[in-house]
Amino acid sequence: MPAHHSASGPRPRPEATSTGIVLGARLVLGEHESVDVPVRFDYRSDDPLAVALEFLGPAAEAGTWWFSRDLLWEGLQKPTGLGDVRIWPPCPCHGRTSLRVMLQGGDGGAVLVGLPARQVRRWLRRESFALVPRGSERSLLDWDGALDALTTG
Structure with missing residues (x-):
């Protein structure tokens, strides 16, 4: 499945700090079949949203997907998302402790991946929100540059 990048709004400013985490995930192949795959989450202050x-590894052909940091955070609490990215929180009542993320490509193919919810939550709280606190993302965007790009291009 090809990489996917959601459309961005205003152009971010050039100075950047970043954080990332490599996790062991489960690529769901069917109702009772899945395989372990490594994945990496990255967050950059120059693309704060x-x-x-x-x-990574054998699953690298699934590409790199960009989506809303708020969507990921909300997905840890409740089912969320429409369209290309949908997220479901852990469901202890059904014996599922993983965060589920479904990624649907333009070709109609979909990838369902189970992620360790605690590690994702901890990374968001301790690292990405430390770089750019929730709610302050828009203050880092170059609104004038975005407006210029829209009016000149």
Whole structure:
């Protein structure tokens, strides 16, 4: 499945700090079949609204997906998302402790991946929100540059 990048709004400013984490995930192949795959989440202060989920190793062909950091955070609490990215929180009542992320490509193919919810939550809280606190993302965007790009291009 090709990499996917959601459309961005205003152009971010050039100075950047970043954080990332490599996790062991489960690529769901069917109702009772899955395989272990490594993935990496990245967050950069120069693209403060998004996180990147990169598939590594044998699953690298699934590409890199960018989506809303808020969507990932909300997905840890409740089912969320429409369209290309949908997220479901752990469901202890059904014996599922993983965060589920479904990524649907333009070709109609979909990838369902189970992620360790505690590690994702901890990374968001301790690292990405430490770089750019929730709610302050828009203050880092270059609104004038975005407006210029829209009016000149």
